[in-house]
Amino acid sequence: MRRSSSTQQNRGITIGNEQCMQRPQTRCSSAVRATYAAHRARPWLLVLLVSVVGFGLLIALWTWLPPSTVLGATAQAQAQAQAQAQAQQNTRVRAHSSHSSSSTGASSDSSLRLPRTGSSANDPIASPHASVAVGSSLLRQAQQQLQQQKVNHQQQHHYSLDGGRGGFRGAAGGSSGSSGSSNSAKSMSSSAVTNQHEQQHEHPQAAVPPSAQVVVVGGGLAGLVAALQAAECMTEAEAAASAASHGSSSSSSSTSCTPVSCGGSAPGRAPAYAVGVLLVEKMPKLGGNSAKASSGINALYREGGDSEELFRSDVASSGGGASKPELVEALVRYSPAALSFLAAHGAALNGVTRLGGHSVPRTHTVAGGANVGWVLMSALMEAVKKQPRIKVLEGYALRRIVNTSEQGEGFSAHGDDKNPHAVTGVELAPAGGPDGASASSPSTASDPASSPLPLFRVRCGALVLATGGFAANKELLQSVQPDAAVLATTNGPWARGESLALAAAAGAALVGLEDVQIHPTGFVDPADPGAGTKFLAPEKLRGVGGLLLDDQGNRFVDELTRRDVVAAAMMRLPGRTAWLLLGRDAGTEYGTGALDFYCKRGLMRKAETLSAAAAAMGVPLEHLKGQLDEYARVAAGGDVDPYGKRIFPHPPDPDQQLPLYLARVTPVVHYTMGGVAINERAEVLRAGPGGAPDGSGATIKGLYAAGEVSGGLHGHNRLGGNSLLECVVFGRIAGSQAAACGSR
Template identity: 40%
Template sequence: MAPERTIVVGGGLAGLSAGHTLLERGKSVLLLDKKPALGGNSVKASSGINGAETEAQRALEIDDTVQAFYTDTFASAGSDLARPALITALTSNSAAAIAWLTDTFGVDLSVVSRLGGHAAPRTHRDKSGAPGWAITSALMKKLTALAEAENPRVEIIKSARVVRLLEDGGAVVGVEYELLAGDIVSARGDVILATGGYAADSSPTGLLAQHRPELLALPTTNADHATGDGLLLATAVSAGTCDLDQVQVHPTGFVDPANPDAKTKFLAAEALRGAGGLLLDAHGKRFVKEVERRDVVTAAMQKAEGPVRLVLGARAAGEVKKHCDFYVSKGLMKRYADAAAFAEDVGIPLESILAAFAGYGAVGDPFSSNSSDSVNTPPAPYTATEPLHVAIITPVVHYTMGGLTVDASARVLSSKPTNTDTPLPIPGLYAAGEVIGGVHGRNRLAGSSLLEAVVFGRIAGGAGEV
C-alpha cells in the first residue's frame, strides 16, 4: 500500500519543516508553492531563531530557562491576548527545534545574542549573518534532493496556486490548484497551510485595508506573495480567525538613498541593535532603549524628529560584520572614518553626536542596556575617532500576528458555534507559520518567527505530535 499523502501549501520554512517531518514519519508529501521558487519570507530573516535551554547556550554558559522564555513571550503578547497553550507549545519545543536543525540539517546556530524583549541571550544564528537563508536553504536543498531521488515520497510543484480547499462531510480532503498555464488540478489528502501572512496585501479590499487601513501608507519588508491566501482559503471552509488587527510594524527598515520612496524596503536586522547599534534622531540624540520590544521602539521612532539614523561603532559593526558588509554593498549603509566625517556629511553638530556617544552605557543612561552580541559583555563604547557605519531607517510593516485560529496541535479550528462554546478542529486541516494567529498576541519577539515556523511546522507534520 502506498504511504498516506499530505498536501503542504507553501514552501517557506513552516512548509519545509512540515514536509520533512511528514517524511520522517513515513508519509508521502505533495508540496505546492504559488511562486517559481521556494523560501518565502523565511529566507530573508536576519536576526536568528530563539531557543531556551539549548546546547549552544550551555556551551556559552548562558543562564536561561523555558519558563523565562515563556514569561517574556507572554509579556510581549499582552495579558489580554496571550494564549498560554500556544506560547507553551512555542517555547517548550524551542530547544528541540534548534537541535533538529543542527543535527538533521547541519545548520550552524552557534552564535547567540540577546534581542529586544528577551531576559537572556537566546536568539541563535550562524556565523554568516544570514540565519534565515542558512536554515531555509538547508531544508530546501534536502527536500529537493529527496524529490529528485528514485521512487520519491515527496513531489514539489512550483508556480502552483491553490484556489480551493476540497471538503467532504465537514472535513478537508484535498485542494484544487492552478498551474501557470491555467490548468486546474485536484489533489487529495490532509492539508497543511503554510502560506504566510498578509503584510504585503495593500489592495483596497485586502486584509490590511479591512483591519489596519492606517498602515497602508507604510512601506513593507514582505515579498509580494504575502497576501493572506491561506486565510482566504480556510475561511471559505468556515475556519476561525483571530487578532487580524494585530500587525507588527518593525522599527528599522532601510531607506535606500537611491530610491527613498520604495514601497518594499530591506529590513535592518534587529541584530544590529543587539550588537550595540545606536538610534539617533535628526539632532544626533538618542531617544529610546535600542533593544526594547519592537512595538516600543517603533512608537518612539514615530514621535522622534527624523530622519532617524542607525549608527554602529567599530566594535558593534565587528559583531555583525557580514551584515554590515552586505548592507554597504547594497548602498543601504555608509561608512565614515570617524564622528567628525559623519557630522559634516549629515549636518548634525559634532558635539551632539559625541554627547550621545559619551552617554551610551554610562551611569544614569536613561536608555541603558546590557545587551550585546558578545555574551556577558557591556555595551560597546563609542569614541570620536573610530569608524562608523550609518543608515537612515524607518518603520515598516513587517509581520502579521493575526491569522487562523489553531490549537496547540496545529489543528485549524472552526468558526461554527458549538454547544460548549469551544471551537472544534476542522478534520484534515492544519496550519503553521505566519498564517496562524494567536501565538504572539500584540507583539512578536525578535527571533520567534523562524521558531514559530519550525515548531508548528513540525507539530503539523506530526499530526499534532511534538
C-alpha cells in the first residue's frame, strides 16, 4: 500500500510539473519551483524509508526462520506445480498406453515391470495431498545427493574411475530412438514413469532392458571377468559366423572361448536379445571385496621352482582334503592364462612373493603403491566401460531366478524341455538399503509382495552368479558357524550371501557353508578396538618377513604356515590379540607408501629405535632384543626354528633393520569357502533331496557361478592368493560357457 501511495504521489507531482511546464509563454517563479522541489523530495524519501524498513524485516524473517524452511516452501511450491503437471502427463500417458495396447497389443520383448506400490488410489503422485510429500522428497533427495557426493569423493580410490551412477555404461542397447510423434510419446511415457519412481523410492533409476543373452550378477572381479569373457566370445562367434557365411575361415586363432560342453542339447536358432551382456551390481559402484584385495593372485611360477603337481598339492593340503579335484585341476591348469587375460586388459603384475602354506613363491602382486585389488579392478572396470556389448546396471539387486517351470510373460523356454530347471530369466529390483541387501533379502525374495520396490523381469539365455560370499551376514554365520559369528569381519556390508537362497530356490545345490575362513590378522584400531568391521592386515605383511609376538614379546607360531593354523594359535592368546612386527627391508618390499597409509590411519606405528618399539609394546627392551637376536640367528642357519619355520624373509635384526613397524592384530572373519556347487565348467549342480548335489552330476541349464559365491574348490581352508585366481579362472570359464551354451 505504501508503494502504491508513493506512486500516486509521484504521478501527482509529475502532472503538476507538466502543468507548470505547459503554461504558454509563462515561466514558473522561484517560489513555485521550490514548492515543486519539495513535493518531489518527500515521496522519494518516503520510498527510501520504506525500502530500508522492508529490507530490515526481510533480514529479521531470514534470521527467525532457517534458510531450509524458506527453501523448503519454495521447493514445495515448485513440487506442487510439478506434481500437478506430472499427474496431467500420467493421465495422458495412461490414455495413450490404453489406446495403444487395445489396438496393437503388448510387445513380447518388452520388460515386464511389477511395481509393488498398491492401488492407484494410494499413488502419492495422483493424490491431492501429494505436494507436501513430494516437496519433502525433493529435499531429502538433495540432502542424500550431497552426502553421496562426499562419500564418493572419499572413496574414489577404492571404486570405479567412471563417474556414472545408476545407469548403463557402454554402447546403445536393443532399440534406438528415432524422430516422430510416437517416439516422443514413448519418451514422455518413460520419463513420467522414471520420475514417479524416483520420487517414490529416492534412488537413481535406469532403463532395465527387456532381455539379455547373458546376465552377470555381481560387480567384483569374478563378475567383471565373466562379463568381459562373454562379450569377447560373442564377438569371436560373430566373426566366425560372418567368415563362414562368406566361405572363408575365421582369422582368429583363439580357442579360449570354446566351451568344454554345452550339455548335449542340439543347437537351435538363437533368440534375439536387447543386450549382449547385462552386468548387474547392487551397490552404487562396481568393485566389491575384490577392490580391497591386498596380497596378490596365485599362478604357476616355474621360474621359482613351481609345477602343476606342486601347486595342486598345496591347494589340496590347505583344504584339508575336502577340495574337489576337478576344480583344483582347472584352477591350476588355467592359472597362466588368467594372468595373460589380466595383462591383456591392462592389469599386469610385476612382483612375486610367497604367502603362508605355499611351497614356493607363486603369488603375483604389485611392487609397492596401490594394493593389487585396486590395480586389477580399476583396469577391468575401464575395460568393461569400453566394451560395446556390455551394459552395466548399478544399484539393482537380484530378487529371483526364473526357470522353465515358472516362466511368465516375456519368457521363453530353452530348447531342452527335459530340464525343468533351465534358467529363462531373472527378476531385479532397486537395491533399497545402504548395503544393497534389503531389496533382495531372503525374506522378501520368498514373498515378493512384501517388497515396496518395483520389480523388473529380464529374459536371458544364461545367468552367471558372481555375487560373493556371506562373511558380513551375522545371522547366517550364527546358523552355520557360531564360533565365527562372534568375530569382526573384513568384508563390506554387501557380503550377505542373498543369492545362495535364491539359487537354492531355483534348484541349485549348496555345499560347505560351515567352512568359514578366519584370517589371523585384522588390524586393531586403537581408536575403536571393538569395531565390527576391521581393515585386513594382509598376509603379505608376514610373507615379506613380519613376525607375530604375544603380549610378552614372544613368538608363538610359524608365521608362514596355513591360515587356519595361525588363526588357531591366535585364538588361544589372551584377548585374541598379538603384535605384528616388520623390519626396514620387509617394509621396503611390502611398500613404504602402504605402511605410511596404515600409520596415518592409526593402524600401525613406526618406531625409529628398538627402545621405542619395546615401549610401545610394553615389554622390556632386553627381552625384545633377545627374541629378535635369536630369530636372526635361526634365520642365518644357526639352529632349527622351534615352530618349524623354514623360510625367513628379511629378519628384523634389532641392530640393522631400523625403523621397525608395529601393529596390533586379531583374528577376523575373512572368507566363506562354501556356496553354490559347481563343476569344472562352472555349471551349477542340481540339488538332491537334502540340498546337496544329487550325485548324478546333473546341472541347471543356463546357470553358472564363479568366485566366492561358489563352493567346493577351497575345501575347509583357502590357500592365500587363490581367491583372486578363482575369480579369474572360473569367471572366464563361466563367461565362455554362458555365451556359447546359454541360448541353445
